[in-house]
Amino acid sequence: xxxxxxxxxxxxxGPLVGRAIRLVLIYALLFTGAIVFALPFLWMVRTxxxxxxxxxxxxxxxxxxxxxxxxxxxxxxxxxxxxxxxxTLFITLFALTGQVLSCSIVAFGFAxxxxxxxxxxFMVLLSTMMLPAxxxxxxxxxxxxxxxxxxxxxxxxxPAYFGSPFFIFLLRQFFKTxxxxxxxxxxxxxCSSWRIYWQxxxxxxxxxxxxxxxxxxxxxxxDFWGPLVYLRTADKKTLSLGLQVFQGVYQTYYHYLMAASxxxxxxxxALYVFCQxxxxxxxxxxxxxx
Numbered sequence: 001x002x003x004x005x006x007x008x009x010x011x012x013x014g015p016l017v018g019r020a021i022r023l024v025l026i027y028a029l030l031f032t033g034a035i036v037f038a039l040p041f042l043w044m045v046r047t048x049x050x051x052x053x054x055x056x057x058x059x060x061x062x063x064x065x066x067x068x069x070x071x072x073x074x075x076x077x078x079x080x081x082x083x084x085x086x087x088t089l090f091i092t093l094f095a096l097t098g099q100v101l102s103c104s105i106v107a108f109g110f111a112x113x114x115x116x117x118x119x120x121x122f123m124v125l126l127s128t129m130m131l132p133a134x135x136x137x138x139x140x141x142x143x144x145x146x147x148x149x150x151x152x153x154x155x156x157x158x159p160a161y162f163g164s165p166f167f168i169f170l171l172r173q174f175f176k177t178x179x180x181x182x183x184x185x186x187x188x189x190x191c192s193s194w195r196i197y198w199q200x201x202x203x204x205x206x207x208x209x210x211x212x213x214x215x216x217x218x219x220x221x222x223d224f225w226g227p228l229v230y231l232r233t234a235d236k237k238t239l240s241l242g243l244q245v246f247q248g249v250y251q252t253y254y255h256y257l258m259a260a261s262x263x264x265x266x267x268x269x270a271l272y273v274f275c276q277x278x279x280x281x282x283x284x285x286x287x288x289x290x
Contacts, residue, residue: 210278
């Protein structure tokens with residue numbers, strides 16, 4: 001009977017069980033990692049919704065009771081939030097526009113146009129990524145002071161219109177995945193290089209443009225060093241500087257500090273959530289062709 005039972009046992013049961021066990025282990029590991037990475041954010045939300053007594057309470061209380069939504073209004077009132085938000089949005093929007101335009105134009109030239117020394121110049125461009133930003137900070141400050149740009153937004157905006165090597169690399173890699181037949185067909189119809197770039201290439205590279213927008217927005221929105229060095233007047237400060245000042249004054253009021261930090265972080269999270277599909281697609285496709 002045992003031989004008959006062994007003979008009639010489905011041959012695919014073993015591999016299916018092994019595959020199911022591997023999937024359970026993988027998902028358990030991913031779930032554990034997600035909890036570990038999400039814990040600081042959950043702690044921030046939890047603290048932002050508590051009052052001062054609950055934050056100081058021991059043993060720790062995880063669920064706020066009562067929930068204090070007033071913490072956000074009071075914290076933002078302490079740090080002149082409307083002025084800081086206006087300044088940060090102004091810098092971010094203009095710098096982001098410059099990065100998208102300049103980087104996409106340069107990447108289009110490296111990927112779609114033929115000219116002597118193209119590969120050498122591209123390697124020189126990539127080599128600048130190995131140069132730490134702090135190395136050029138003093139010469140840049142001297143240059144901007146000579147221009148009279150100190151205590152203005154120009155040092156934070158104008159450099160974005162000269163491109164970023166990292167973004168140029170991403171865009172070039174994506175442009176190279178687009179068939180050259182589109183360029184040739186457009187040139188037969190009388191299109192110039194500028195028109196090919198503007199009307200054909202840009203509409204096709206939305207995924208990688210989303211990557212540039214997300215990274216550029218995060219770097220500019222969270223920039224602390226640039227505004228700290230170049231801005232002097234209080235009504236020109238950004239959210240990152242305002243949050244640092246708030247932390248210095250109200251450092252023991254953790255519920256207010258977490259509420260203000262959560263509001264500053266909210267636009268970055270919202271942008272990533274809405275552009276997540278394009279972001280993932282752009283990251284994958286930029287590495288498909290060298």
